[in-house]
Amino acid sequence: MKKLLTALLFAPVIALASGAGVHLDKAPDVQGDNAALQSGARTFVNYCLNCHGASFVRYSRLTELGLTEQQVKENLMFTAVKIAEPMRIAARSDEQKLWFGAAPPDLTLVARARASEEGSGADWLYTYLRSFYVDEKRPTGWNNTLFPNVGMPNVLWESQGLQELNKDHHLELLVPGKLSPAEYDKQIADLVGFLVWMSEPDAGFRKRLGFGVLAFLVVLFGVAYPLKKAYWKDVK
Template sequence: MKKLLTALLLAPALALASGATLHLDKAPDVQGDKAALQSGAKTFINYCMNCHGLSYARYNRLTELGLSEQQVKDNLLFTAEKIGEPMRVAARPAEQKQWFGAAPPDLSLIARSRASEAGSGADWLYTYLRSFYRDDKRPTGWNNTVFENVGMPHVLWESQGQQVLNKDHKLELAVPGTLSAAAYDKQVAELVGFLVWVAEPGAAFRKQLGFGVLGFLVVLFAVAYPMKKAYWKDVR
């Protein structure tokens, strides 16, 4: 019994210790750059939405990124007929499970659900999408240093190129892609930025409202404190 209690008490510490070995690169913050978010939306719809949906978001929310409804319809509306429909994939979950062994997850909240002590969800996604490498032992031919034995193939490999693990178990580029390393990192940062935005489109307004409330409280305190002193000055 004593050993069991000791194991239970040490379990959280061991879990933290094992999680601490994961190094995540800091994702660039592009939330204030609508052009970058538009580019991220384009990358997601062209490369990711074949398998992953954003069922908690609707196409018309993309107008909040500075796009007109006509631009969304002409360039981004591929899996629905109306701009007010959710951003779902065309394939049925049952069919995806038959093809891939498991239905690819919806990514509406992935940037929030992947947050951990090692870093934010944006950091996890940014590192993950830059950490694929060739592995002939895997069914898809790809593996990932952040998500070992992942079932997802590297859909952006033409842009990044093909990485391999060297003898020191470090990633190195074996076959260059169509983009330079810096350009690929920028593409991934924009894609991750879009996923962060779509997980909480109202985040910017919420933060602005929070600063406004704090400012109001400061002004209220500046007025209320002198009133309090004046009211209680004759009370001993």
């Protein structure tokens, strides 16, 4: 029983090292869309933060997504008292080691860690979270086409519904969930977008700064080149 619980706990980490050579669906880019990132944050704290922490990000950073501190405290901050605290899980690491044999992995950098030649970390996560299907042969009753024999159950099955793998090895919706397939894809896109944002919250500022520097250099060149010609015009 202890081995099974440990396998379930570390299934996401194992999955990060699997799936090479498998087609990855392109994850929608929702960076800069605060409404989508807020939706992803809500899904993360409700479904992921129960077991996996994001201890390199503080709750206060969620205000950068267009939320007020009060909104963060009332709707997203379930495992801390002060908004400046990191996004840790409620259970202590020593308790989890006692229950499962090891503490669960932190998901702060999961989107960056999965980047590979097959696609970005966002593409892998987007494909993985939409590829669960019912498999009675597995201990949890779930399997995944991207990561065969995965130990992690589909925690979002109520939203997605139940998928099966048909004889052509294609996923087919067996029982509809609370969301339509398009709505579920949007939920996963928002969640993945939040994981991407969380892995580098300053990425947007860094890119804007880069464009600003390039624009400055273009203007500087426009001024410096005529000055250079005027300075050296009498030099043979």
